[in-house]
Amino acid sequence: MKILLIGATGLLGTAVKKELESDHEIIQAARHDADVEVDITKPASIKQMFEKVGKVDAVISATGDAHFGPLEEITPELNEVTIESxxxxxxxxxxxxxxxxxxxxxxxxxxxxxxxxxxYQGASSAMANGAVKAFVKSAAAEAPRGIRMNSVSPTVFQESSEDLRAFFPGFEPVPLSKVATVFRKSVEGVQSGQSYEIY
Known part of the structure; x- marks a missing residue:
């Protein structure tokens, strides 16, 4: 398959690429230092990416910025960071x-x-995650031409920084290699409208 991997240079994207590259052609997309550059907060940039890459068999998003901060300090402007990305x-x-x-x-x-x-401090990100899950489930029911749509919902990674893992007290981290296999399941499998939860 020809797979467009967005966020390919990040921690998760790198793991997904490693999982899939031996069996598929991976086109890496990211803000910088990738086969094609893209800023997903700008629709024009997304359009340019697809026009440059052309037809693909699968699109994987391993990206998306979100604001983290105490609820009482979240402004509409800060929340917009999460919404836009x-x-x-x-x-x-x-x-x-x-x-x-x-x-x-x-x-x-x-x-x-x-x-x-x-x-704690995760309300903005939680909002976006829940919305993406709901969108994928609904959009999958209307997808044309047999196209499947899924989302992957991991917990914190074992490879994440200690500072990040500190925000997840009592959560059991999972290895990135395990998360990456779930992306393979989504790409190579038959299910659609699923939220694959690795908790």
Whole structure:
């Protein structure tokens, strides 16, 4: 398969690439230092990416910025960071990319455990994760040409920094290699409208 991997240079994207590259052609997309550059907060940038890459069999999003901070300090402007990237950025990959995905291809977006299990300072991110999950479930029911749509919701990674893991007290971290296999399941499998939760 020809797979467009967005966020390919990040921690998660690197693991997904390692999992899939021996069996598939991976086109890496990121803000910098990738086969194609993209800023998912800008629809024009997403369009340019798809036009440059052309037809693919699968699109994977392993990206999406989110604001973390105490609820009483979150302003509409800070919340907009999450909305523009984690939520709209990923949703727009489907809205703008469906015509570039071959028949029976797939989209896989990324959410996260805090949509189900809250953490301190995670309200903005949880909002986006839950919305992406709901969008994927509904959009999958209307997807044309046999295209499948799923989301992957991991918990904190074993490889995450100690500072990040400190926000998840009592959560059992999972290895990135395990999370990456779930992206393979989404790309190579048959299910659609699923939220694959690795908790």
């Amino acid at each position: 984690k939520l709209k950025g990923q949703v727009n990959l489907i809205l703008l990319g469906t015509d570039y995905v071959n028949d029976n291809g797939s989209f896989t977006l990324t959410t996260g455990i805090i949509m189900d299990e809250p953490i």
